Amino acid sequence: MKQTPLLEIQDLSIGLKGDNIEYDIVRNVNFTINENEILAIVGESGCGKSLTALSILGLHASPPLQITSGSIKFGNRDLTKVSQEDLRRVRGAEIAMIFQDPMSALDPMFTVGTLLRSAIRAHKKVDDATAEKISLECLADAGIEDPRRRLAEYPFQLSGGVSQRVMIALALVNNPKIIIADEPTTALDVTVQAQILERLKDLKKERGMSIMLITHNLGVVASIADRMAVMYTGEIVEIGSVENVFGKPQHPYTNGLLGAVPRLGSGSAELIPIVGRVPQPDNLPSGCTFVDRCGRAVEKCSTQRPELVSQGSVDVRCFNPFK
């Protein structure tokens, strides 16, 4: 039984338009987020994963960057076409987002309590007492001990881990259906990273939320994601359940990524990097963009662009994937 997906990204392209510059960074991206799942989007810096995430809520830097085609279907609305006011109502209330560097992402002039209250009041009228109750609940859900103390504190008084939890609480106050998390743990200490990830996983269960997780860290993907999409030069090259993709990566790039990650007990002591460099979005090769770095390239690869095709349990964009 196929459920209707919560969020459907269809043929989304996002480009840069400036004086004398015009090219797409995100190219024809397609994926869905279903209820109660954690979808991870993985890739190196510059592959377009953050930009894709930002564009869902229209948070990308809009004068130079813009959505050049495609749609973002949420419920029965296309978020690329709704009014600014409707988009504002979705932000924080139905889809929330948390960001990479929590220390600079919170307004330094206001207390945690005031920030949380503002986020609540942006969507519904509540009195101070109710706002406080919700705030305390969400701070606790985000894993903060002694939430009452935190309400009166300013962001500069918080450690990295605590500020990230405050951001999570901020995202929770209006009970959104989806949380987009853009590299939520990258700026944190390793020990705190695991805790935050665990919390996110538990929140999915406790609140029945879905999470779209943007990361370049495969370890993070392995620990909490259900499905994953691998992005390269602005397109998805492989997408499927984490089990399948990790267990048997089919796209040469995915294979390379996983081979480049040191793993305990895997036997081989060597790290195998992927040769070559990522092509720039304004200078992409014709044909498959991975062709110059691929060990499995065939003649077709230099002249034709591969489409995303189902290979059993996983979708792959390759003319010669691993079987």
Added chain:
Amino acid sequence: MNLLHRARRNKQLVSGSVLATIIVVLGVFGPFLLGDYSHQDLLLGHLPPKTSGYLLGSDALGRDIAARAVVGIRISLFVAISVTAIAVIIGTAIGLTAGYVRGAIDNLITLIVDFIWGFPLILVAVLAAASIGSGLLPVILAVGLVNTVAIARVVRGEVLGLTEKEFIVAAKAGGYSTVRILLKHLLPNVMPVVLVLSSYYVAVAIIAEASLSFVGLGAQPPLPSLGQMVSDGRSFLIMNHWESTVPGVVIFIMVLSVSLIGDGLRDLLDPRLRTAVERASSK
């Protein structure tokens, strides 16, 4: 080169430089061309501009306004530039030392600097005039002092920020001598800020000198300071306004050109102001 190209595109820098060049040319060559500025002829007073022999008219004592104005430009430029040059050299030296060496020396310097910094320039100049008498000297002393202190303050702040950066820590670890670090590593990084700041202070110096001459405390007659010329023309505003207007406009253009250059420099040298397109496409 990227910098030169951007410099040429910067409207403020270009317009400011054009104006400044005109002013400097007038100030340097004007007096030779326009003749005697102190020649009085009471019968030829209050002549309007474009009278033969009196390009911009004459003042109450029959002196050629144009001739006086260009000498006035010289005086203003001389005061402003010499004072600012000295202030930059001494102020930067003080700021570098205080910011890098820290400790007791820094505390002492900061104490004195903050002490002087709190006082408005004109007040200091008035006090200097009260103390040693009117003339150009108190103006120079006061403006010099305040500008030196202001620059020292900013330089020190910059140095404090820079000493944490790795390349300085690396230099120290490499055993470079203090002087070498100061001159070869810190100074070039501080120069852009000092440059922008000094353009602002040249403007301040020009206005200060003019204001003081206006109230009678600056350059004394027969030296034709622009501020004094404006003051002299006060009583004749209704009938012969050019006697005040001309020197006033000259001052305005001088200050405007310097401010534009300063703004242009700042836009050019501040990496944060690169356009959004440049930033987005460098990701």
Added chain:
Amino acid sequence: MKSIISRVVSTLLLLLASSLAVFAAIRFSGGDVTAARMPASASAEDRELFRRQIGLDKPILEQYVTYMGNFVTGDLGNSLTSNAKISTLAGEKIRNSLILGGSSILIVFIVGVPLGMIAALKRNTWIDTGVTSFSVAGMAIPNFWLALLTIYLFASTLHWLPSGGQGGFKSLILPALVLSAEGIALTVRMTRSAMLENIGQDFVRTLRAAGLSERRIYFKHVLRNSLLPIISLAGLRVGQVVGYALVVETIFGWPGVGQILVNGVLRRDYPIIQFFSLLLVIAVTLGNLFASIGYTLANPRLRK
């Protein structure tokens, strides 16, 4: 709290030091008092006697202490030119300067901050270009020239406003505006750049993602973050006003502390110079103190 107390203490010390410096600087040329008081034919011995009588031969510190003692008790001496008691003059002059200076500071912020916010909001439109050019020009115009210009326009030509003196509200308008011009320009530019810088910060994106309206983000959060540099500007403003007031009061004949000080310097009226320059130094120092206290209170990082 502790930092505020230490700041008050250091300000008091600063006051002592600066008043001594000012005192010494002016007494430095004290010989002229003798020249002013004694007839030109007086002999050198007579002059020396006179100096000893007045107490000008004693060490500077002692003179300072005596003077300060008199200062506190209200014995301020008489003007050399008009022979009026300075203590009588002081009240009126101070009041007039406070009216002028206070109005100017109010105008600067009530006009400057909103204009700067508008310029930032409408960045790169003609409104922004207009406001910015206006403020560049505003800072370039020497205020004495602006003063003359306005007098010429509004007083002599249009006869809308009086050209000088202190005669109630109407005569306040021109000097207050002229005094504020450069301050408004500076405030507009600072507000604009602070707002623009804060709009681009990460925390704005978080607030937007949380669903706050653009209006709320701009007027509550961006503004609040921009207030810090504006407040420190306000602090410096007091010093600036005191400086410019010296010239503006003189031009408009506004009978305040600035005017009487400048005239005093021109006429070498030492008791006047001594008292009123001390007064201004005190005003500036106190102004800076309040400004730094205000800044500390406004910045949560410094409050804790």
